[in-house]
Amino acid sequence: MSQETEPSATTTATPSGTPRSRQFRLVALTVVLAVLAVALVPIVLGFGPPTRDQLMERAGLKGKRELLIGVKDDQPGIALQLPGGGWQGFDIDIAYLIASYLDFDRSQVVLLPIESEDRARRQAPHNDRFVTVDLVIASYSITEERTKEGATFSAPYLHTEQSVITLADEPGPVSSLEDLRGRRVCTLTTSTSQARLREVGAEALGRNKISECVQELYDGQVDAVTTDAAILAGFVTASQDPDAFPVGLKRAKPLRHWDIGSSPQERWGVNTGPNTALRDLVDLALHASAKDEENKVWEEAYDDNLRWQQPANRPQSVAEEQQPEPRKVEVRQWPWERFALPLPGHPGPPPYAPVRASGRGVRRGRGRRSSGC
Structure with a gap:
């Protein structure tokens, strides 16, 4: 006798998502889209800071x-035009x-010699006439007085x-x-050094070129030369080793570099004149250089132009060995783009490789910090 069995109970499969979970996912998606909209609308509509492309324009x-x-x-070590027409120096590499x-x-960069008194108005001779340059990168210390004269400075690039x-x-x-009181001291015209010399009772003589001051020192017409240490260092180095730089001064004699200790810090900046968009781009370049390890x-x-000169200039520090803290410029980009703009490429090998006898081209250890810091 066959026995009928009752059908076994079967388990019904649950749907992959309940109405509640689907609702939760929909709410989450809505929130994400709302956040993206908030982030994208200002960019699409052009609100907020400019883009790099807009700054370029x-x-x-x-x-x-x-x-x-x-x-x-x-200025040997800073900006020196060579006999063959090439250029060499720290400011040149920064340019x-x-x-x-x-x-x-490099082929699109035109370097023009500029006098100290013309740096604020950015006037330089070019093809038998004076032109307004785009940038002044000429060992130009940032001061309030120069800003009043029309200079617009970037963040400092050297201390x-x-x-x-x-x-x-x-x-x-x-x-x-104060030790120069009553003595004849030469410095650059319109430099920050002139006022300081007068304050201590020295006879300050201004010249458009620091090389003219050094020549007068060689000729016995002045007792001393004063300006920024990074500028003077090259002349001291060249006086000890004529092969170091093709300075071309006459009757050169060994020079001594004195650390006057309490002087204020000199901060070199790039003058862009009234072109504030260009100033922001220069600051972006300096920021990119400083922040990428x-x-x-x-x-x-610094190593190629300044560090190797330190032994010849002791006890005076040539310059700070670290790039100054840059100014951060806000730029507008899409959220998925990296905020930092493309890094400046290496400018390539210099057009002239300086002669460095006695192993001076070898990179050295960290030098003494400037007493201005």
């Missing part, structure tokens, strides 16, 4: 074929660093301090500007 760089940069031409960030290659050089047989000591353009410029 406002700065007048779109379609520009040449970048004119005013530089010094007689190419910034130009690269602005999408100009140094005022110092003094004399002939090596100067008995001294020269431990402060793999980018060594500034450090290489």
Whole structure:
């Protein structure tokens, strides 16, 4: 006799999502879309800070074929025009660093010698006439007075301090500007050093080129020369080793570099004049250089031009060995883009490789900090 069995109970599969979970996912998606909308609308509509492309347009760089940069031409280690027409120095490397960030290659950069008194108005001779340069990168210390005269400065790209050089047989000591009271001291016209010399009772003589001051020191017409240590260091180095720089001064004698200790810090900046968009782009270039640990353009410029001179200039520090803290410029980008703008490319090898005898090209350890810090 067959026995009927009752059908076994079957378990019904639950749907992959309950109405409550589907509702939760819908709410979450709505929130995400709302957040994206809040982030994207200002960008699409053009609110907030400008983009890098807008800064380039406002700065007048779109379609520009040449970048004119005013530089010094007689400062060994900083900016020196060589007998063959090439250029060498820390300011020159900084000029190419910034130009690269602005999408100009070396062939599009025109370096023009500029006098100290013309740096505020950015006027330099070019093709038998004076032109207004785009940038002034000419060992130009940032001061309130120069800002009032029309200079618009970037963040500083180098820190140094005022110092003094004399002939090596100067008995001294020269431990402060007060030690130069009553003596003839040469410095750059319109430099920050002139006022300080007058305050201590020295006879201040201003010249347009610091090389003219050094020549007068060699000729016995002045007792000392004072300006920023980074500028004077190259002359001291060249006086001890004529192969170091092709300075071309006559009757050169060994020089001595004096640390006057209490002088204020000198902060060198780039003058862009009234072009504030260009100033912001320069600051972006300096920020990118300072904040990327793999980018060594500034450090290489320091090593190649300044660090190796330190032994010849002791006890005076040539300059601070770290790039100054840059100014952060806000720029507008899409949320998925990296905020930091493209890093400035390495400007490539310099057009002239300086002769460095006795292993001076070897990178050295960290030097003494400037007493201005």
